[in-house]
Amino acid sequence: MSDLHSDISHDQHAVRRQKLAELRAAGFDPFRANVTPTHFSADAKALYVEGQDYAQVVTVAGRLVTFRVQGGSSFVKIQDQQGPIQLYFRRDVLGEERYGVFKKSLDLGDIIGVTGALFKTKTGEITVRVDAFTLVCKALRPLPEKFHGLSDPEIIYRQRYLDVIMNAESRARLMTRSRIVSHIRRFLEAQSFIEVETPVLEATAGGAAARPFKTHHNALNADFVLRIATELRLKRMLVGGFDRVFEIGRIFRNEGVSRRHNPEFTMLEVYQAYSDYRGMMTLIRDMLTTLVRDVIKPADGSLKIMHAASGQEIDFGGEWREVKYKDLIREATGDADWFARSKADKIAKAEAMGLSINPAWEEFEITNEIFSKQIEPTLIQPTFVTHLPKELCPLAKITADDPTTIDVFELTIGGMEVAPAYSEQNDPDVQRQMFEAQAGEEKQNIDHDFLLALEHGMPPAGGMGVGIDRLCILLTGAESIRDVILFPQLRPGA
RNA sequence: GGGUCGAUAGCUCAAUGGUAGAGCAGCGUCCUUUUAAGUCGUUGGUUCUGGGUUCGAAUCCCAGUCGACCCA
Numbered sequence: 001m002s003d004l005h006s007d008i009s010h011d012q013h014a015v016r017r018q019k020l021a022e023l024r025a026a027g028f029d030p031f032r033a034n035v036t037p038t039h040f041s042a043d044a045k046a047l048y049v050e051g052q053d054y055a056q057v058v059t060v061a062g063r064l065v066t067f068r069v070q071g072g073s074s075f076v077k078i079q080d081q082q083g084p085i086q087l088y089f090r091r092d093v094l095g096e097e098r099y100g101v102f103k104k105s106l107d108l109g110d111i112i113g114v115t116g117a118l119f120k121t122k123t124g125e126i127t128v129r130v131d132a133f134t135l136v137c138k139a140l141r142p143l144p145e146k147f148h149g150l151s152d153p154e155i156i157y158r159q160r161y162l163d164v165i166m167n168a169e170s171r172a173r174l175m176t177r178s179r180i181v182s183h184i185r186r187f188l189e190a191q192s193f194i195e196v197e198t199p200v201l202e203a204t205a206g207g208a209a210a211r212p213f214k215t216h217h218n219a220l221n222a223d224f225v226l227r228i229a230t231e232l233r234l235k236r237m238l239v240g241g242f243d244r245v246f247e248i249g250r251i252f253r254n255e256g257v258s259r260r261h262n263p264e265f266t267m268l269e270v271y272q273a274y275s276d277y278r279g280m281m282t283l284i285r286d287m288l289t290t291l292v293r294d295v296i297k298p299a300d301g302s303l304k305i306m307h308a309a310s311g312q313e314i315d316f317g318g319e320w321r322e323v324k325y326k327d328l329i330r331e332a333t334g335d336a337d338w339f340a341r342s343k344a345d346k347i348a349k350a351e352a353m354g355l356s357i358n359p360a361w362e363e364f365e366i367t368n369e370i371f372s373k374q375i376e377p378t379l380i381q382p383t384f385v386t387h388l389p390k391e392l393c394p395l396a397k398i399t400a401d402d403p404t405t406i407d408v409f410e411l412t413i414g415g416m417e418v419a420p421a422y423s424e425q426n427d428p429d430v431q432r433q434m435f436e437a438q439a440g441e442e443k444q445n446i447d448h449d450f451l452l453a454l455e456h457g458m459p460p461a462g463g464m465g466v467g468i469d470r471l472c473i474l475l476t477g478a479e480s481i482r483d484v485i486l487f488p489q490l491r492p493g494a
Numbered sequence: 495g496g497g498u499c500g501a502u503a504g505c506u507c508a509a510u511g512g513u514a515g516a517g518c519a520g521c522g523u524c525c526u527u528u529u530a531a532g533u534c535g536u537u538g539g540u541u542c543u544g545g546g547u548u549c550g551a552a553u554c555c556c557a558g559u560c561g562a563c564c565c566a
Contacts (some may be wrong), residue, residue: 009521010538012504016520066529073526090526108519121527145505145518147530152505154561166505256495259563356566491560 012142019105020138030135035113037061041078041085044118045126053119058128060085061113061136063165066146069103075127078112079165086127087114093131102133108146109139157488170483173476177484179295180472181248184268187287193244193270198233200226200250206447207231207395209438210253213263226252230269231395231463232450235424239458243273248468259480260416263489266468271424275462277396277407280421281384284411284464285320288382292316296475307414308477310380314414320382326405328375328385329367338367339404362440364391377415384409392442394434396422414474421464428454 008014023030037059039047044058062078062085072091077084091099106112116130144150149166156163156170164171185195203222205212207229215224227233230247237245251267272279292303303317330336333349341349346366347357355369367389379385387405390398396406407423425431428451435446472484482488 007521007537009536010503012520012538068528068531069525070528070531071525073528075528075531077529086529088527092526121529123527123529125527125529127527142504142519147518148506150505152501152561154501155505157561256566493560 013140016107016138016140016142019107020140023105023135023138028135030110030138033134033136035059035061035134035136037080037113040082041080042082044128045085048118048120048126050120054117054129056118057115057131058118059113059115060128062111063139064106064108064110064112065143065165067106067108072099074102078114083168086121086125087116088119088121088127088129089133090129093129094133098133106135107139107142109141109143110135111137111139154490157482157490158493160486173478173483174486176295176476177468177472180291180475181266181468183291183295184248184287184466184468187290188244188246188270191244191283193246193272194242196234196237196242196245196247198227198230198237198247198249200252202227204445204447204449206445206450208253209442209444211255213252213254228253229465230267231465232447234269234271235458235461235463236450236453238271238273238424238461239453239456243459244271246270257489259482260470260473262469262481262485265481265485268466268468269463270466271461271463273459273461276423276460277386277409277421277462280462280464281320281322281409283462284419284421284466285382287466289316291475305475306477307380307474308479310415312380314381314474316382318381320384322384322386322409324387324405325371325385325389326387329370332370332375362391364389365440365442368392376412376417379412380414382411382413384411390434391437391439393420393422394431394438394444395425397425398430416470416474417467418471418474419464419466421462424458424461424463426454426458426460 008018020030038044039058039060041060041062044060047056047058049055060078060080062080064076065079065084066077068075074089075086076089077086089099089102094102112133112135114128114130114133116128116132118126119129121127144162144166150156150162164174189195201215201217201224203224205225205228208231210228212225212228215226216222217224227249228251230249230251234245234247246268248266248268250264252264254263255261257263270283272283289303292298292305296305298304302315304313304315307314326339330338333353335341335349338346343363343366346363347359350357350366350370353370353374355373357366357369361369386409387399387402388408388410390404390406393406393408396408399405399407409421410417411419411421425434431454432451435444438444469481469484472478473481476484478484
């Protein structure tokens with residue numbers, strides 16, 4: 001290795017390959033080795049009894065993330081899914097030969113298994129004194145730098161495995177997402193909801209207004225689209241007598257990518273027969289307060305979480321305001337007769353409020369621009385915005401005392417729409433008329449097979465959608481949807 | 495789609511038209527309770543790609559690739 005022409009000491013990849021070759025030449029191949037851990041790191045540490053050093057023997061395994069060699073003894077740390085645990089290697093315990101293998105053949109990033117007894121160091125860290133170790137995977141590439149971690153966003157997203165090895169906050173945030181989804185499943189199952197799976201490949205993209213991805217099935221020689229919602233399939237199950245159903249499913253929308261949008265995202269949709277939008281209020285409030293209580297667990301025992309974007313605390317334990325969409329518009333415009341104004345007056349007023357209005361928009365779209373730009377971002381505390389204009393969604397029941405609105409709410413938290421819910425339209429004739437009356441960007445494709453299902457009879461029901469990614473942004477304090485999705489969509493790399 | 499910013503050693507970053515550097519990692523020493531361990535020495539560059547300007551380009555100009563942010 002000291003020959004000038006073959007010096008590879010500057011090339012970490014080559015050095016590691018050489019170490020692997022030397023191990024194999026000595027009769028040991030790490031890629032044919034394995035280990036049977038008895039505990040994960042945190043569970044192992046929990047076994048330690050104060051004052052009883054070397055009483056408990058464990059086998060743990062993980063990736064080498066710190067390496068501190070000091071002559072005849074060394075401290076290293078490995079990391080598994082529960083986090084790091086410190087190991088103590090000693091020449092006088094392992095013997096000259098094995099200690100030499102430890103020092104010469106192992107690198108940061110390697111995966112090892114060790115067996116040894118728990119003790120507490122003089123600085124108070126519970127540590128495994130290693131009696132035996134096995135290299136079970138040689139990392140041929142070096143880890144990013146230990147102190148600054150990994151900060152290049154492109155590597156963080158494209159090589160997420162490096163991010164979650166190096167950045168504890170990323171690891172914690174993405175694990176929280178798993179716990180959130182798990183909590184939602186258990187919460188709904190405890191209330192007799194049935195989880196179902198419906199097709200991703202659809203003949204018609206229904207249930208929402210969005211551009212779909214298109215694909216083709218060769219054997220059927222038919223074009224398909226990827227679903228943009230699960231709503232119409234789940235309602236068919238209500239027709240079929242599955243009275244409480246939900247799906248946590250991937251949705252695909254062929255639209256822009258931004259801090260708030262990924263082309264594929266996860267949506268919970270839940271439908272409950274013999275309920276309505278008011279029943280959904282109770283359901284979502286219980287779901288979110290238990291989520292904060294059991295998963296996020298605010299340190300002070302409250303149900304408050306910090307909302308970085310607004311600098312405010314969001315209190316899930318406070319009163320959840322309920323307010324009609326029209327009242328919010330009247331309040332924001334300062335015009336009690338807003339909905340009676342002409343389109344020209346609406347445009348003038350909206351532009352005076354600093355909005356840029358497309359003259360081709362329908363009147364409800366002008367009004368909704370005010371809602372999404374001027375009102376929604378200010379709704380930080382949990383707020384049920386109710387009774388939206390009927391043009392915004394064709395799938396809900398018309399309000400009994402106001403034929404221009406529908407029996408729905410949009411739950412808004414932290415300035416973001418988190419969960420829309422409806423009293424679901426189950427009159428097949430009204431449903432058909434509402435589909436046909438759709439206009440502007442809200443226009444949905446008509447799914448005739450769905451209308452056929454409605455004619456067979458769907459029980460009255462409440463339904464709700466929850467954007468899981470946005471909920472995770474809110475609850476984990478993430479800045480971007482990319483930070484709560486393991487592998488966010490990027491342009492294919494070079 | 496438009497605008498702004500960015501890409502330099504494995505990673506995190508310097509170098510403001512004049513010899514491309516540092517810390518960590520790596521390699522070679524010393525070190526048996528460390529916590530970004532310490533210590534002495536040391537290797538390592540297609541400065542994103544392709545053109546152009548210039549005596550001379552990481553640096554200036556043009557085009558492209560990828561990313562971030564803002565806007566639509």
